[in-house]
Amino acid sequence: MGFVTLVVVSIIIFGVVEFLPGDFSQAILGQSATEETVAAFRKELGLDKPAHTRYFDWIGAMLQGDLGISYSGRGASGSDLSRPVIDLIAPRFWNTIFLAGVAALIAVPLALILGIFAALFRNSIFDRTVNVFSLSAISFPEFFISYLLILLFASIWPIFPSLANVSDDMSLGERLVVTALPIVTLVLITLAHMMRMTRAAIINLMASPYIEMAQLKGVSPTKIIVQHALPNAWAPIVTVIAFNLAYLVVGVVVVEIVFIYPGVGQLMVDAVTTRDIPVVQACALVFASAYILLNLIADIISIVTNPRILHPK
Amino acid sequence: MTVNDSNHTDVLLRLEDIQIEGFSDEKWHPIIRGVDLTLRRGEVMGLVGESGSGKTTLGLASMGFTRAGCRLSAGTVIFDNMDLSAIPVPERRKLWGTRIAYVAQSAAASFNPARRVIDQTIEATLRRGLTNRQTIEQDARVLFASLQLPDPENIGERYPHQVSGGQLQRMMTAMAMSPRPDLIIFDEPTTALDVTTQVEVLIAVRNLVEQHNTAAIYITHDLAVVAQMADLVMVLRYGKEVEQAETRQIIKAPEEDYTKTLWSVRALEKEQVRTEDIVLSIENVDAAYNQTIKVLQDISISIPRGRTVSIVGESGSGKSTVARVITGLLPPSTGRVRFNNDDLPASTKLRSVDQKKRIQMIYQMADTAMNPKQTVFEIIGRPLEFYHGMRGQQKRERVQELLNMIELEDRFANRFPSELSGGQKQRICIARALAAQPELIICDEVTSALDQIVQEGILRLLLNLQETYNITYLFITHDIAVVKAISDEIVVMYQGRVVEQGMKDDVLSPPHPDYTQLLLESVPEMDPDWLTNLVKNK
Numbered sequence: 001m002g003f004v005t006l007v008v009v010s011i012i013i014f015g016v017v018e019f020l021p022g023d024f025s026q027a028i029l030g031q032s033a034t035e036e037t038v039a040a041f042r043k044e045l046g047l048d049k050p051a052h053t054r055y056f057d058w059i060g061a062m063l064q065g066d067l068g069i070s071y072s073g074r075g076a077s078g079s080d081l082s083r084p085v086i087d088l089i090a091p092r093f094w095n096t097i098f099l100a101g102v103a104a105l106i107a108v109p110l111a112l113i114l115g116i117f118a119a120l121f122r123n124s125i126f127d128r129t130v131n132v133f134s135l136s137a138i139s140f141p142e143f144f145i146s147y148l149l150i151l152l153f154a155s156i157w158p159i160f161p162s163l164a165n166v167s168d169d170m171s172l173g174e175r176l177v178v179t180a181l182p183i184v185t186l187v188l189i190t191l192a193h194m195m196r197m198t199r200a201a202i203i204n205l206m207a208s209p210y211i212e213m214a215q216l217k218g219v220s221p222t223k224i225i226v227q228h229a230l231p232n233a234w235a236p237i238v239t240v241i242a243f244n245l246a247y248l249v250v251g252v253v254v255v256e257i258v259f260i261y262p263g264v265g266q267l268m269v270d271a272v273t274t275r276d277i278p279v280v281q282a283c284a285l286v287f288a289s290a291y292i293l294l295n296l297i298a299d300i301i302s303i304v305t306n307p308r309i310l311h312p313k
Numbered sequence: 314m315t316v317n318d319s320n321h322t323d324v325l326l327r328l329e330d331i332q333i334e335g336f337s338d339e340k341w342h343p344i345i346r347g348v349d350l351t352l353r354r355g356e357v358m359g360l361v362g363e364s365g366s367g368k369t370t371l372g373l374a375s376m377g378f379t380r381a382g383c384r385l386s387a388g389t390v391i392f393d394n395m396d397l398s399a400i401p402v403p404e405r406r407k408l409w410g411t412r413i414a415y416v417a418q419s420a421a422a423s424f425n426p427a428r429r430v431i432d433q434t435i436e437a438t439l440r441r442g443l444t445n446r447q448t449i450e451q452d453a454r455v456l457f458a459s460l461q462l463p464d465p466e467n468i469g470e471r472y473p474h475q476v477s478g479g480q481l482q483r484m485m486t487a488m489a490m491s492p493r494p495d496l497i498i499f500d501e502p503t504t505a506l507d508v509t510t511q512v513e514v515l516i517a518v519r520n521l522v523e524q525h526n527t528a529a530i531y532i533t534h535d536l537a538v539v540a541q542m543a544d545l546v547m548v549l550r551y552g553k554e555v556e557q558a559e560t561r562q563i564i565k566a567p568e569e570d571y572t573k574t575l576w577s578v579r580a581l582e583k584e585q586v587r588t589e590d591i592v593l594s595i596e597n598v599d600a601a602y603n604q605t606i607k608v609l610q611d612i613s614i615s616i617p618r619g620r621t622v623s624i625v626g627e628s629g630s631g632k633s634t635v636a637r638v639i640t641g642l643l644p645p646s647t648g649r650v651r652f653n654n655d656d657l658p659a660s661t662k663l664r665s666v667d668q669k670k671r672i673q674m675i676y677q678m679a680d681t682a683m684n685p686k687q688t689v690f691e692i693i694g695r696p697l698e699f700y701h702g703m704r705g706q707q708k709r710e711r712v713q714e715l716l717n718m719i720e721l722e723d724r725f726a727n728r729f730p731s732e733l734s735g736g737q738k739q740r741i742c743i744a745r746a747l748a749a750q751p752e753l754i755i756c757d758e759v760t761s762a763l764d765q766i767v768q769e770g771i772l773r774l775l776l777n778l779q780e781t782y783n784i785t786y787l788f789i790t791h792d793i794a795v796v797k798a799i800s801d802e803i804v805v806m807y808q809g810r811v812v813e814q815g816m817k818d819d820v821l822s823p824p825h826p827d828y829t830q831l832l833l834e835s836v837p838e839m840d841p842d843w844l845t846n847l848v849k850n851k
């Protein structure tokens with residue numbers, strides 16, 4: 001199922017890129033290029049072949065782990081400094097995973113804990129504050145939050161740098177300081193969904209007869225939620241967590257641009273402006289795979305946490 | 314149950330002028346209006362009443378517990394010289410599950426599906442911390458064994474969905490018993506069970522309570538059950554005590570009129586009539602779900618015109634499947650269904666409107682069988698339009714006629730299902746079935762969700778309609794009292810087969826096949842010695 005989705009996505013990516021106005025040869029050769037030079041350049045890149053042939057060439061290579069060669073670095077003069085797409089993406093991919101991963105490590109436990117406490121102290125001041133705060137956070141676009149954080153913590157109180165400029169020789173601590181603001185942004189925009197779903201899933205179960213039974217057995221409210229409600233609430237919670245993690249990986253694009261963070265998102269936006277099609281396609285496919293993979297994991301988790309499936313009759 | 318005399322003066326629980334209110338429609342409404350109750354150690358008090366009489370609310374109140382949206386507005390709960398209504402909830406929580414335990418009506422819903430049964434059974438006992446986990450688990454296994462659960466050593470390791478409803482109900486009794494509480498509240502613990510399972514649970518519960526000298530409040534609407542279980546009986550109505558007395562006393566000579574009407578319901582009985590004119594017959598039918606799970610094997614039943622045939626059996630016996638085969642919802646894999654001596658097409662899709670019209674159904678849950686967004690007029694009017702093409706004035710008049718037939722006034726036509734009581738809803742379902750002018754009505758457990766008095770009204774209505782319009786009923790039920798009240802013929806089913814069929818008096822009088830024997834002797838009787846004698850004779 002996940003594989004079928006991936007195939008469909010690859011067709012869509014390819015189709016959408018086809019519709020991008022202009023093409024690389026024109027962009028690189030400039031307005032003054034003659035039609036013959038453009039045609040020759042297109043032929044060299046294989047752009048003269050019909051679309052479906054190019055699609056199968058691309059997908060065939062992709063299946064063999066060959067992401068293709070980037071267009072950039074080719075000069076009009078015929079010089080060829082182009083690099084394989086994989087070399088471009090790989091280091092940036094790890095940067096993106098680092099950013100999203102740290103954000104997830106903070107956001108997921110925080111969302112679960114806040115959600116559990118919100119359910120426990122339902123309709124209290126705490127519950128309302130957390131709800132208002134988290135709802136406001138998702139109501140603003142991520143670039144707004146990013147600039148707000150830059151204004152507050154880089155400009156007014158210069159605690160963190162405004163540019164998340166990481167390099168390979170940085171220690172983990174340095175890295176975390178440099179990327180603090182983008183991480184906080186990502187945490188803020190994903191926290192609310194997960195927190196609210198945890199709260200809703202638990203509250204939904206609180207009306208079950210077995211929860212009343214636990215109350216009548218004298219189990220304390222905290223234990224009721226952690227031991228009796230939560231084990232039955234995993235399926236909806238995990239689905240929302242996966243959705244938000246996927247959003248983290250994808251939504252990272254805007255945040256990377258704002259903080260000039262060398263991740264896949266920024267690479268993709270650069271590639272779109274230069275019409276570097278192999279890179280655009282590869283980035284899009286990386287994002288799609290991450291999205292599908294995370295949802296697949298969520299489905300598997302919600303299946304294995306169901307005792308009826310885990311322990312058949 | 315005999316009471317140990319030395320404990321007779323030892324009061325364990327005293328409820329004084331309990332008043333409980335529930336919040337709905339922006340107002341507080343009284344649920345319990347001043348009830349007093351005294352329970353001594355080792356004593357069992359039966360709480361009897363219709364649904365809505367407040368018996369569960371009162372049962373929970375004796376633990377010092379009120380549900381969300383309810384409050385104790387007056388009165389005190391004194392348990393073992395502690396005023397539960399005065400001490401804070403965390404203090405009460407220490408008593409819940411350890412010194413006062415609760416057994417819920419539906420064990421299947423009250424066990425947490427994500428946790429092993431043994432963990433839930435010993436949870437409260439473990440918290441009490443008198444001894445270590447191994448000892449408590451071992452004791453739970455002993456309790457499982459004394460409740461006659463299969464494989465008591467290992468059954469606790471299972472998850473709730475891996476054991477049957479009857480077994481879960483017994484495990485919940487073990488759960489209540491595990492901390493050796495002073496008081497157990499049993500809230501209709503056997504209502505959801507088949508009669509054959511019910512007897513086993515009743516025997517097990519009674520033995521345990523007796524053995525450990527536990528006091529209990531036993532909530533039920535079944536008088537015959539309370540007669541076996543309780544030393545004292547309190548009858549509740551509209552949140553007030555109607556009458557309270559020793560069990561033998563109240564059963565032999567109830568004082569209040571209301572109590573007498575409760576008692577009289579079970580006396581409804583009908584003369585059987587033999588008819589040779591067969592309206593519908595099922596011949597050698599086998600049926601299976603998904604082509605693999607066999608549910609019916611070689612079923613042959615014939616239903617005489619204008620009479621009632623009852624199918625009895627426990628859950629899983631295939632009695633509802635017979636209805637699905639007749640209506641064509643589940644085409645049989647072999648065999649045929651004949652209606653007025655013609656073959657009926659196996660599937661509903663292949664039947665003509667006229668063929669569908671002649672067979673109608675009434676269901677157990679009137680609530681879910683009606684569209685909540687439609688008025689009674691629309692609900693009854695729909696089959697009139699669909700089967701008879703009635704419109705306008707003609708349809709309006711016919712709806713009124715039908716309402717009169719089911720003994721409801723014309724003004725009910727404009728009401729929505731949510732504005733009707735349980736009994737009225739079931740009457741509307743009957744009117745809807747009658748609207749088609751069927752020859753055969755299949756009644757699938759139509760009275761089992763209703764209180765006894767309402768049940769009697771519905772049964773009387775069905776009998777009157779049969780007499781007036783010569784309608785044939787196929788009555789599917791597990792309740793022997795209902796069978797006695799309405800049938801001419803009886804079919805006993807067990808594990809997808811017909812065990813016995815014949816005229817009512819023949820089936821109900823000996824000699825019986827083994828299963829019929831077990832079924833009949835499992836039906837509790839009003840005689841307080843019934844259970845004791847049954848155990849003796851086994």
